[in-house]
Amino acid sequence: MTVLTQIRRNDQPIYLDYQATTPLDPRVLEAMMPYFTYKFGNPHSRSHSYGWEAEEAVEKARAQIAKLIGGDEKEVIFTSGATESNNLAIKGVAEFYKDRRSHIVTTVTEHKCVLDTCRHLEQQGFSVTYLPVQKSGLVDLEQLRAAVTDKTVVVSIMAVNNEIGVIQPLAEIGKICREKGAFFHTDAAQAVGKIPLDVEAMNIDLMSISGHKIYGPKGIGALYVRRRPRVRLVALINGGGQERGFRSGTLPTPLCVGIGEAAEIAMKEMDSEAKRLKKLQDRMLTGLQSKLPEIYVNGDLEHRIPGNLNISFAYVEGESLMMGIKGLSVSSGSACTSASLEPSYVLRALGVDEELAHTSLRIGLGRFTTETEVDTAVDELVRHVNKLREMSPLWEMAQEGIDLKSIEWAAH
Amino acid sequence: MAYSDKLIDHYENPRNIGSLDKNDDDVGTGLVGAPACGDVMKLQIKVGPDGLIEDAKFKTFGCGSAIASSSLVTEWVKGKTIDEAGTIKNTDIAKHLALPPVKIHCSVLAEDAIKAAIADYRAKAVQKTEPQAGKPADQTAEAAE
Numbered sequence: 001m002t003v004l005t006q007i008r009r010n011d012q013p014i015y016l017d018y019q020a021t022t023p024l025d026p027r028v029l030e031a032m033m034p035y036f037t038y039k040f041g042n043p044h045s046r047s048h049s050y051g052w053e054a055e056e057a058v059e060k061a062r063a064q065i066a067k068l069i070g071g072d073e074k075e076v077i078f079t080s081g082a083t084e085s086n087n088l089a090i091k092g093v094a095e096f097y098k099d100r101r102s103h104i105v106t107t108v109t110e111h112k113c114v115l116d117t118c119r120h121l122e123q124q125g126f127s128v129t130y131l132p133v134q135k136s137g138l139v140d141l142e143q144l145r146a147a148v149t150d151k152t153v154v155v156s157i158m159a160v161n162n163e164i165g166v167i168q169p170l171a172e173i174g175k176i177c178r179e180k181g182a183f184f185h186t187d188a189a190q191a192v193g194k195i196p197l198d199v200e201a202m203n204i205d206l207m208s209i210s211g212h213k214i215y216g217p218k219g220i221g222a223l224y225v226r227r228r229p230r231v232r233l234v235a236l237i238n239g240g241g242q243e244r245g246f247r248s249g250t251l252p253t254p255l256c257v258g259i260g261e262a263a264e265i266a267m268k269e270m271d272s273e274a275k276r277l278k279k280l281q282d283r284m285l286t287g288l289q290s291k292l293p294e295i296y297v298n299g300d301l302e303h304r305i306p307g308n309l310n311i312s313f314a315y316v317e318g319e320s321l322m323m324g325i326k327g328l329s330v331s332s333g334s335a336c337t338s339a340s341l342e343p344s345y346v347l348r349a350l351g352v353d354e355e356l357a358h359t360s361l362r363i364g365l366g367r368f369t370t371e372t373e374v375d376t377a378v379d380e381l382v383r384h385v386n387k388l389r390e391m392s393p394l395w396e397m398a399q400e401g402i403d404l405k406s407i408e409w410a411a412h
Numbered sequence: 413m414a415y416s417d418k419l420i421d422h423y424e425n426p427r428n429i430g431s432l433d434k435n436d437d438d439v440g441t442g443l444v445g446a447p448a449c450g451d452v453m454k455l456q457i458k459v460g461p462d463g464l465i466e467d468a469k470f471k472t473f474g475c476g477s478a479i480a481s482s483s484l485v486t487e488w489v490k491g492k493t494i495d496e497a498g499t500i501k502n503t504d505i506a507k508h509l510a511l512p513p514v515k516i517h518c519s520v521l522a523e524d525a526i527k528a529a530i531a532d533y534r535a536k537a538v539q540k541t542e543p544q545a546g547k548p549a550d551q552t553a554e555a556a557e
Contacts, residue, residue, distance in 0.1 A: 319475040320479055323423055343450065354448035354449075355447035355450075358447070358448075358450040391429045391471050393472065393473055404447060409448065
């Protein structure tokens with residue numbers, strides 16, 4: 001059976017939000033389909049072939065994921081997604097080792113699910129150090145070294161940031177953690193399949209993985225849990241003791257197959273895809289820079305996945321820009337897209353001025369992005385930034401040479 | 413977020429974008445909001461010899477609702493006396509554009525912009541009769557709340 005799917009209908013906007021989610025690769029869907037239909041067995045059923053066939057598929061997927069990150073298949077457990085993996089990793093080790101170590105180190109630019117987990121643990125009596133990041137978005141290794149003590153149970157630092165795409169120095173972080181005897185957990189949802197990862201070389205003890213960020217299905221993730229030296233966890237979900245007791249519940253076979261297949265494709269195509277995306281990233285950035293003054297890239301451009309650009313279009317508020325570029329689906333660091341009315345905490349952590357944070361867009365490029373789409377996006381962005389600048393009092397004042405910082409604005 | 417057709421129309425076809433001469437005695441300028449908060453509105457009114465607002469212009473840095481709110485009020489104030497214009501309420505703006513609850517502050521800002529423009533016009537009028545040192549309008553952002 002062939003399942004052919006079209007990634008984008010012609011009447012849909014151009015998808016440039018690959019850090020939010022990715023479309024399912026048609027090859028992944030094809031691999032999944034039998035497990036939705038006639039291969040429907042419970043992978044934990046030991047008494048008949050339906051169960052064996054499902055189990056075999058699940059174990060293959062586990063191996064596919066392990067191979068992508070340089071781990072052993074026995075070290076991979078399935079979860080519902082990276083949020084659960086992050087919760088399980090951090091709460092799990094914190095709880096297990098709390099009598100000996102009760103300190104956690106993380107950074108201020110982590111994903112909300114890591115930060116919120118840490119806040120939760122603070123309420124439970126753990127102490128947490130939230131490291132600042134540099135203007136580049138990268139953690140300062142000396143600050144990290146100073147923060148990790150003999151009371152630190154885990155250091156949780158994301159591999160790639162979801163808003164600005166910067167890649168943290170994982171090997172160096174892993175080395176520091178190993179020296180200090182703290183576990184190293186990394187939320188690698190945005191990194192897996194995009195950059196080479198090796199849990200051995202990088203001394204990673206726990207790694208969170210997401211299915212839908214790597215052209216796999218939503219609702220599935222994985223957690224790498226090192227066996228040597230062994231990392232112990234207290235489970236969040238109790239039950240039949242599946243997944244080495246770390247995560248009970250019947251495995252969703254089609255989803256496991258999907259994330260496994262997605263991992264295998266990513267492994268095969270990572271190099272060529274990264275090169276292609278780098279070209280598209282350059283094309284997008286030079287296209288915009290050649291036509292628009294006063295745009296700024298947020299976060300380090302060198303240590304960055306090629307599928308991400310985060311740009312502030314000075315004097316143009318992000319949400320109004322998104323309303324204009326109807327043919328493009330992007331996301332914004334502006335407060336006005338959320339109920340919180342606060343601009344992106346990640347951009348603020350880099351030291352980006354609030355006014356510039358309000359003007360930022362996150363542009364995500366991925367497997368199905370084409371050159372034509374990039375060119376269309378550049379044209380549409382340029383047109384609307386110019387239009388909105390023409391109606392921006394800030395742009396007018398800046399053109400008149402008025403220093404906006406000299407004005408006493410009334411906060412409201 | 414789903415916006416009303418009226419709001420989208422004002423965003424896509426904003427009325428009365430532009431600037432009037434802020435040094436003109438007949439022009440009142442209101443500049444409200446703050447870049448750090450993500451919205452700044454500049455609203456200008458030109459009052460004719462008959463005491464009616466004969467022209468209004470705006471420029472807005474802000475979300476679609478902020479742009480639409482300011483565009484709408486430039487339409488509403490034209491032909492009104494400054495006293496009448498001063499009675500425009502944010503609730504009327506919010507209702508007309510069907511602003512979602514998180515965007516109500518945009519209508520508040522638009523009301524403040526009118527009030528600030530009127531206040532500037534009145535201050536100039538007073539200054540004309542009894543000259544004294546005053547700040548140029550574009551250097552002072554009026555308090556929004």
